[in-house]
Amino acid sequence: MDVKIRVAKKEDCARLLDLVYELALFERAPQEVTVSLQEFEEAGFGVKPVWKAYTASLDGLIIGFALYYIRYSTWKGQRLYLEDLVITEAFRGKGAGKLLFDRLIQEAQELGFNGMTWQVLDWNEPAIKFYNKYEANIEAGWLNASLSKEQITAYQI
Amino acid sequence: MDVKIRVAKKEDCARLLDLVYELALFERAPQEVTVSLQEFEEAGFGVKPVWKAYTASLDGLIIGFALYYIRYSTWKGQRLYLEDLVITEAFRGKGAGKLLFDRLIQEAQELGFNGMTWQVLDWNEPAIKFYNKYEANIEAGWLNASLSKEQITAYQI
Numbered sequence: 001m002d003v004k005i006r007v008a009k010k011e012d013c014a015r016l017l018d019l020v021y022e023l024a025l026f027e028r029a030p031q032e033v034t035v036s037l038q039e040f041e042e043a044g045f046g047v048k049p050v051w052k053a054y055t056a057s058l059d060g061l062i063i064g065f066a067l068y069y070i071r072y073s074t075w076k077g078q079r080l081y082l083e084d085l086v087i088t089e090a091f092r093g094k095g096a097g098k099l100l101f102d103r104l105i106q107e108a109q110e111l112g113f114n115g116m117t118w119q120v121l122d123w124n125e126p127a128i129k130f131y132n133k134y135e136a137n138i139e140a141g142w143l144n145a146s147l148s149k150e151q152i153t154a155y156q157i
Numbered sequence: 158m159d160v161k162i163r164v165a166k167k168e169d170c171a172r173l174l175d176l177v178y179e180l181a182l183f184e185r186a187p188q189e190v191t192v193s194l195q196e197f198e199e200a201g202f203g204v205k206p207v208w209k210a211y212t213a214s215l216d217g218l219i220i221g222f223a224l225y226y227i228r229y230s231t232w233k234g235q236r237l238y239l240e241d242l243v244i245t246e247a248f249r250g251k252g253a254g255k256l257l258f259d260r261l262i263q264e265a266q267e268l269g270f271n272g273m274t275w276q277v278l279d280w281n282e283p284a285i286k287f288y289n290k291y292e293a294n295i296e297a298g299w300l301n302a303s304l305s306k307e308q309i310t311a312y313q314i
Contacts, residue, residue, distance in 0.1 A: 020231045034271075035234045043229055050229045072200055072207045072226045074177045074241050077192045079303075084231050108309045114191075117303040128300075134312075136302045144296045145288055146236075146274040152265045155291075 003096045005103050008053035008065060010045040013037060015062045016053065023086040027121060054103050056087065056096040063091040066100040068107075071117060080108045082118035097130060119144075160253045162260050165210035165222060167202040170194060172219045173210065180243040184278060208240065211260050213253040220248040223257040225264075228274060237265045239275035254287060276301075 008016060017037055024030045043050050053067035064087035071081035082104060087096050108116050120127050120138065131138060147155075165173060174194055181187045200207050210224035221244035228238035239261060244254050265273050277284050277295065288295060304312075 017231075024232060029232075033232045035230070035232060039234045040231070043234065050227065050235065051231075067231060069229045070207065071228065071238075072240065073192070074174075074197070074208075074224060075181065075186075075190045075192060076306075077196045077200065078207065081228075083229065102314050105304070105309055105312050106314050108304075109312070113309070114306045115303055116309060117301065119299045120302050122298050122300050131302055134304060135308065136304055138300050138302045140300050141279050142276045142299075142301055143279050143285075144274065144299055145277050145293045146272055146296075147262070147265075147291060147293055149233075149271045151292065152262055152270070152273060155262050155266070157259050157263050 002058070003063070003094075003099055004057045005054055005099050006057070008044070008055050008067075010041055012053075012055055012062060012065075013041045013044065016040075016055075016065055016067070019062070019065060019086050019088060020084060022088060023084060026089075027124075051083065054100055054107075056100050058091065058096075063088050064096050064100060066104055068104060070113075073114075073117075077114040079115040079117050080104065080111075080113045082116060085118070092126075101130075101134070159215070160220070160251075160256055161214045162211055162256050163214070165201070165212050165224075167198055169210075169212055169219060169222075170198045170201065173197070173212075173222055173224070176219070176222060176243045176245060177241060179245060180241060183246075184281075211257055211264075213244065213257050215248065215253075220245050221253050221257060223261055225261060227270075230271075230274075234271040236272040236274050237261065237268075237270045239273060242275070249283075258287075258291070 017040055021033055024033045051067055051069045053065050055062045056064040066085045067083045068080050071079050073079055174197055178190055181190045208224055208226045210222050212219045213221040224241045225237050225239050228236050
C-alpha cells in the first residue's frame, strides 16, 4: 500500500469524526461521542488550537488518523498524549498504523516531549500486541473517573 | 479548621513539588517523579502556562493542593483534567479535600468545561469513597500505556 501521511487540515474534520465514531463503536461506547463537528473544528483550527492530527491516506481517501494533544504531568512534565489512533476496519493490519505511530514518535523527538502516553482497552489484543512491539509500558491498576457536564452544571457549591 | 483556598502562585511551586513527591510515595512510585522545579514553574507560570492549581492553607501553611489542566477528548471536547489532588497526611479527613474539589467543580462551571476527569488507583479506597460521594463515574478496563523520553529519543524511524 502506498499510504501517505500528512498533517490534518480543517476540511478533514468531518471524515475524522466519522472515524472517531467508528472507533467508539469498536470500543462499545458510541453513545459517548457527544462532540459536534463545529466544536471539533474549533478545538483544532480555531483561535487556540488544542489538538493536532496526522492522517493516513490511500489514493486520496483518509483511511486512518492519529490525534494528539499536550498533556501535563507533575511527575514527568509535558508529554504527547495520543488521544486516538484509528485505521478504518478494511485497511487494518497493513502497516498504516505503524506509519502514523512512527510519525508521532518523530514528532515527540522533534518537539522534545518528556514521553508519550495513551490508554488501551484491556480486551483490545491487536492493539496491545501492536504497542508491545514498541516495548511500551502498559500498566493496569488505574481507574478512570469522571463527572459529566450535566453533573457539573447541577452541582450546588 | 479554617482552611483557605486560593490560586497557586509561582513561589508556591517548591512546596507543591514536596506534596507531589509525598503523593508519589503514597502511590508507591517515588522514582517516577523526574520533573525539575524549574520545569514545573515554567509550565505553570512561563510564557505558555499549561496548568493551574488551587492551594489549601491553614495558618499560612499549604497543606494541600489541586492541580489541573485542560484535556481534549474527541468524544467530549474540552474537559478539566485533575492531575493531582493531595492533602498532606496529618491533615487528611478534615474537609480540606472537599473544599478543593468543590472549587474545581466551580471552576468547571465558570469556564464551561464539558466535564471533569481524573484517575484513581484501584486500591486507594479512601479516595474512591470520597469520589463516590460526588457520584463520579469510576470505570475499570483501561490500561495506561507509555513510552519514556529515553525510548522516544532512542527510537530509529
